[in-house]
Amino acid sequence: MTKLIRNRIVLLVTFVVIAAALFFIDRNGIHIGYFTEAKEGSVAMFLGVLAAIAALYEAGVLFVIISVYFRKGATSEVGMLAALMRAVAMLVGIVVLIQFFGKLTTSAAALAGFAGMLMGWSLQAPVSGIAAWVLVSVKRPFRVGDRIMLPAWGLIGDVLKIDMMYTTLNQVGGTVASEEAAGRNILIPNAMLFTNVVINYTPQQMAAFVLDEVVIRITYNSNWELAEKILMNAANEVTGDIMQQTGQKPYIRADMYDYGVYMRLRYMTSAVDRPRIVYEITRKVFSEFQKYPDVDFAIPFIFSHRTGMRTGAWYLDQHRETDTMEVALEKVKDPSGVADLPQNAEQIKGLAEKIAELGLLQPIVVEQLPDGDYRVVAGHLRLAACKSLGWKVVPAIIKTPGSK
Numbered sequence: 001m002t003k004l005i006r007n008r009i010v011l012l013v014t015f016v017v018i019a020a021a022l023f024f025i026d027r028n029g030i031h032i033g034y035f036t037e038a039k040e041g042s043v044a045m046f047l048g049v050l051a052a053i054a055a056l057y058e059a060g061v062l063f064v065i066i067s068v069y070f071r072k073g074a075t076s077e078v079g080m081l082a083a084l085m086r087a088v089a090m091l092v093g094i095v096v097l098i099q100f101f102g103k104l105t106t107s108a109a110a111l112a113g114f115a116g117m118l119m120g121w122s123l124q125a126p127v128s129g130i131a132a133w134v135l136v137s138v139k140r141p142f143r144v145g146d147r148i149m150l151p152a153w154g155l156i157g158d159v160l161k162i163d164m165m166y167t168t169l170n171q172v173g174g175t176v177a178s179e180e181a182a183g184r185n186i187l188i189p190n191a192m193l194f195t196n197v198v199i200n201y202t203p204q205q206m207a208a209f210v211l212d213e214v215v216i217r218i219t220y221n222s223n224w225e226l227a228e229k230i231l232m233n234a235a236n237e238v239t240g241d242i243m244q245q246t247g248q249k250p251y252i253r254a255d256m257y258d259y260g261v262y263m264r265l266r267y268m269t270s271a272v273d274r275p276r277i278v279y280e281i282t283r284k285v286f287s288e289f290q291k292y293p294d295v296d297f298a299i300p301f302i303f304s305h306r307t308g309m310r311t312g313a314w315y316l317d318q319h320r321e322t323d324t325m326e327v328a329l330e331k332v333k334d335p336s337g338v339a340d341l342p343q344n345a346e347q348i349k350g351l352a353e354k355i356a357e358l359g360l361l362q363p364i365v366v367e368q369l370p371d372g373d374y375r376v377v378a379g380h381l382r383l384a385a386c387k388s389l390g391w392k393v394v395p396a397i398i399k400t401p402g403s404k
Contacts, residue, residue, distance in 0.1 A: 004078075005069070008062040015055035022048030049096050057089040129165045129190035136162060136193065147172065147201035147208075147272055150188070156201075157186055158272070165190060178275045201271040209246050212269040214281050216297070219260045223294040228252055230295065231265040234284035238277055239267050260298025293326035293393045326393040331373045332366060332383060339384035351385035360386065363395040374398070 026044040064081045067073075142148050142159055148169070149156045157169025158181055169186040172179050202208035214235075218227050235250035236243070243249060250267035265285075269277045289295050339348065364379030376383050377399060386394045 005062065005065055008058055008065060012055055012058040012062060015051050015058055019048050019051035019055055022051060046096065050093055053089050053092055053096070057085055060085045125189065125191045126165060128194060132190035132193040133162065133164050136167075136190070141198060142200045145202070149199040149201065150192075150196055151199065152196045153192075155186060155188075157181075160185065163190075167193070180275050208271040209242060209268045210271045210274075211266060212274055212278070213264050213266040214278060214285070216263045216265065216285060217257075217260050217299075218263055219296045219298045222261075222296055222298075223292070224261075226292060227263060227289075227295045230285055230288040230292075231263060234281045234288070235265055235267045237284065238280045239269065242268050242270065291392050293328060325396065325398065327366065327374055327396040327398070329383075329387055329391055329394050332364075332376055332394065332396070333369075333373055334376045334380055334383060336376075336380060338380040344381060344384075348381050348384045348388065351381055352388045355382070355385055356389055360395055363397050365397045365399060367399040 022044050026042050026048060061078070061082045064085075065078050068075070068077050136142070144159050144162060146159050147156065148159060155169070156172040156179065158172060159167065160170050161168040167188045167190060169188060171182045171184045171186050174182050174184060176182060201210065214231075216227070216231060218224075231252060232250060239250065246268045248268045250265060253264045253266065255262050255264075265281070267281075289297065338344065360382065362379070362382070364383050365377040366374040367377055368374055374396070383394065
């Protein structure tokens with residue numbers, strides 16, 4: 001950047017010197033030539049004016065370079081503004097040339113009509129943009145800091161700036177499949193605001209809340225009340241501060257589908273922090289479901305009728321006399337007292353360490369009692385080890401009546 005500044009200073013000084021020299025020549029009667037037979041408009045004066053225009057152009061570019069340098073802008077901005085100033089300088093040079101030929105008045109009349117038509121056509125969008133800017137500034141359907149959506153264009157973004165011609169958005173989503181700011185700026189021509197629907201997510205910036213839902217699918221044989229309690233507890237924990245501000249509590253709606261029940265947890269959430277809140281609720285629900293054997297997620301696992309028939313036949317063959325499932329530890333009774341013997345304490349401790357590392361490789365064996373509880377038949381020490389680890393459920397083979 002410093003080299004670029006130095007080069008521009010050299011060019012600026014060069015054009016200033018050339019312009020001064022040509023003006024000096026013209027003022028002292030050293031005439032190189034004239035543009036008309038009446039000896040009006042000397043060539044030296046014309047070249048001096050062109051050099052002065054070039055010097056002004058270089059001064060403008062130098063100002064842009066220094067401005068970009070100090071505000072740490074992109075170098076590409078220099079080229080964009082320099083191209084604009086170069087076009088203006090060339091236009092001024094053509095006007096000066098016409099003036100020196102004495103044809104400016106005649107040419108101006110011819111160009112005026114064409115320029116008027118061209119300007120009228122080209123300024124339609126800018127005029128609409130300025131009108132939209134005035135309307136947005138007065139009515140304020142959205143403000144800087146709001147999150148808006150343009151459905152027709154599939155765009156969501158946080159408003160960063162509202163200028164005379166453009167509204168700048170920090171895109172939400174786009175590079176990620178979530179409603180989170182991606183850090184990518186989008187320029188929306190203000191003229192678009194006249195012809196498109198704009199949805200404001202945050203009409204009240206200080207309390208920008210919207211209704212949201214997390215959908216959990218549970219199996220038909222899940223404990224409905226327990227599943228509902230888990231969902232409500234998760235929402236209350238995560239959105240407690242929002243509940244205080246809005247005064248609205250979470251609630252649940254449900255409907256059935258082929259493989260289970262949709263439990264729809266609905267709650268008020270922050271319009272700009274929705275993805276994090278969804279994550280926190282989902283994580284808590286998933287963690288709680290792992291603790292209880294009588295609530296489970298429903299998934300469509302059979303992909304064809306024949307596969308289902310083969311799988312069902314194999315299952316019945318393997319579990320004709322016994323069934324394996326997760327049983328709540330609090331329901332498993334051990335009246336034998338084997339685990340309470342002092343000589344088994346070290347063995348139970350060693351088993352607990354292995355189970356914590358590898359898991360329970362061999363389920364315990366239980367039989368169901370008339371009151372719904374279970375009595376351990378085999379695996380007394382394994383049962384004690386699982387209890388010492390704080391497990392809530394344990395894999396168990398349930399003996400059915402008549403099995404050996």
